[in-house]
Amino acid sequence: MxxxxxxxxxxxxxxxxxxxxxxxxxxxxxxxxxxxxxxxxxxxxxxxxxxxxxxxxxxxxxxxAAPDLLEALRGFLSAFPLPLRKDEKEAIEAAKTAIAKAEGRS
Structure with missing residues (x-):
């Protein structure tokens, strides 16, 4: 991170x-x-x-707003129940990509 x-x-x-x-x-x-x-x-x-x-x-x-957005996105990911629909999987991948960018991993 x-x-x-x-x-x-x-x-x-x-x-x-x-x-x-x-x-x-x-x-x-x-x-x-x-x-x-x-x-x-x-x-x-x-x-x-x-x-x-x-x-x-x-x-x-x-x-x-960047620190608040990053924390909200992390919370969003941890709150998703399983199993996931296709659109939910896409939303999670987009969130993971954004977090990786904010953390300098992409």
Whole structure:
């Protein structure tokens, strides 16, 4: 399994076309809020790839949901009863492929 910063992550708009993906670091012993850990900056220039502000925001929110999506997918796989129908087997294979990609195994 790949190592990653555990969730939850949040997406916060910094500028019109720049979003930060951050991990809340909580508070120190004195109760002071610690500076969030910046995991990524999503910055898309309209001229570069044809994306607008809404696309940048959607991409940032999708990235920030990644740890939650991965855990939900793992839970989905463990909850399937047996025997499986063909469409259920296909859904499980798609889920396994997505998990492998997230874990760096594909």
């Amino acid at each position: 790949s190592k990653h910063t555990p969730g939850p992550w949040t997406a916060r708009q910094q500028f019109a076309n720049r979003w930060l993906i951050e991990k809340d670091q909580g508070t120190n012993d004195a109760g002071e809020k610690l500076i969030p850990l910046c995991l990524a900056a999503v910055h898309i220039t309209i001229l570069e790839v044809g994306c607008g502000e809404r696309d940048t925001e959607a991409n940032a929110r999708l990235i920030s």
